[in-house]
Amino acid sequence: MAGSRTNSPPGGLLVQLDRATAVPLHRQLAAAVRDGVRSGRLRLGTSLPPTRTLAADLGVSRGVVVEAYQQLVAEGYLTSRPGGYTEVAIGPVGQRTTAAAAPPPAPRVDFGYGRYDVSNFPRTAWMRSIRRAFAAAPNERFGYLSGRGVPELHDALTDYLNRVRGTAATPGTVVVCTGYAQGVALLVQVLAARGARRLVVEDPSADDDVRPLAAAAGLEVVGVPVDADGIRTDLLDATPADAVVLTPSHQWPTGAVLPAERRAAVLRWAERNDALVVEDDYDAEYRYDRAPIGAMQGLAPDRVAYAGSASKTLAPGLRLGWLVLPRGLVDEVAAAKLAVDRGSPVLDQLAFADFVAHGEFDRHLRRMRPAYRRRRDALLAALGALLPDLEPAGVSAGLHLVAWLPPGLDEDDVVAAAGRRGVRVHGVGPYRLGGPGPGGLIFGYSALSERAVRDGVELLAAAMGQLRAM
Template structure:
């Protein structure tokens, strides 16, 4: 899509050489032709008015008008009354080129069970707009300067209080580092740990193997997959892996949905102490818990051994790119130093807006609304599977907005996914989150964050023959 500038004339970088023997008009024409050919100016993009460009370049308006007319005649530009002078379509098909058949639009899907995506249509636009406006209106002038790379002190206080209250975390503001989502928090923490010699990172299998391994490699280390069973990460296998960092999602493992059992929690922390290792807790969707009391954060049990990373990507929207990292005292300095190098801190106004959202109670209210929405979808998924595919077992439903089902014996995951797509339902196999498919049972991961109740019901009814 061409850039649609405001009513002001857009800026255009052109340089004329007044010492050159080439006439100024020829130079201007050449530069504009070149800008169109190279795509610096895209089809339909509006050029400055001849008056503005003439003033910018110190030329007469007549000269610029002549230049535009010449380029219109050559087919580089088009000029229409009321819409100014614009770049013509460059790749118009030649007369002898057969018209390309336009691709028929794909029929809409009955349902897309994409996991990991919250309801984008219910992102709290009004609340966020209120929070940004409030932040902008009330921030002191100093807030517009560079800030602490670890984050706005006020937001760090708010987050620490929130994490103590809701996640039973051992949190103080001085150990909270505001970051651009989980991904950035993870990358920075792994860099800090690698610098201390902890560069081999265990990642749950199935899990975010690609994401964690890529971050570990970028930090100069590597990732090593460690299996997860019905109780969570296999601590014996973790011990054998040689890793001195383990990235886990204890409250609702991604993607199995398993909750790390109390016994495993203690064994995991014992491993960390025995190996002088660190556990990185991915606390990504614990806000949405349905059938039990909330599970406290692992960090609360061992603040010196656990880095806990949270995000608003599931609770508000991924596009906000906001999160927090709660680190042991010894990591505050190294993490702050890396954060300073990476970006000098998260944009302050966004931080102030998040603080205002949480302090005003709007964040909690949004979570309550969303919990109820996701809970209805979760019930719809359970009911639809019970009705149409009663032999399937659903697991991982304790929290978040995805669940897992098994598949009939002998069925290939990818085959089901492909055949479902022919029925216009997008399904997701667990295989994409595994290090290997060998010897693993077929499973489907059903996301219902961005999939409404009707889509859930119709989607399951449509693919029922594949699940039986």
């Protein structure tokens, strides 16, 4: 039996996944945890492994673990607590239950990154799209489809991405997935099966998607430093690899935009190494001072795999993402998608296709850009007034901002001091691969009001003032 096993402390979680069966992986994982709770092996209050840790142990995408945990939370088996802790919420029948440990208090101001203001989700327009899509869908759309998704969404995404992001997509090169995490997991799986051995990522970069997935697949992960203009292509030239993962339109987390000469250098490197460029275009629609730079995929569609999703533009709960692939990868990635979950939900795909085709996606983004810009401007104004020695980085774009700390202040100490004042903020250090670098703070502002942004910076300034006085 083709399977994958993990023992993940502290919960003693033992999971066996069978990739040969038609049962989706997230359902297998949910069933294993459910059985553990019912049997008493997973007791009330037991903390389960973080989603990215368990995903890396199992060699699956983080989305598989997230979906399983969310299902079990909805059923009442698990509870999700502030700070990302997931615990067993009930005991087996007949077991004497005791109150679980009190959760840590929620922060007064949370500058956590990677979030979206879901309160502005366009419910009315989305419902119209659901109704139209349901009424117009041919009967065959509700049967088993190919791993690429529904044709209506291929067409809508091709038109949108070519118009707005400057891609060279065709309907035949689009594969629909449940988000960036699954999309990059499918790519890693296919590359590893083809014999890939090394993957380059930006340093610093996100640590919860491609890096653990590549490591679990047996690929060596190499970080190439970034500077104010993105990945340093002079160092990339000396690093042979099978693929590189980039955020060229808005580097995460520094906010740099890769200029034209470096984009050309990356593509020359890919050609010399017969390598794939994976373009993560995670928040490119949010550029506030000018039109966004076009996607790299349009320059070299046979060398670049473009990855996008609705998570930062509509809502992460929709679980909608897409890949625009070189033609030689389409069939293998689509087959890998079928093997994982038999395809994404049809009605959601049809609704999103209608939403895009009727211009609702464009209208929603036009509404959200000024709102997010005001929050970013409020953050910059507060930092300038209260913490002028912090140095904001990056272009006027996105849903987060990095600010570099002045010499003499330790990043970990600042993050801890902020937490004691009720402010949650992340440091840059945990996302580096190549060792220490300049201290910096990552401010996510998308889910905060302008008043909350100001209050958070005031609390942070008080915390840093106390540090300086020590």
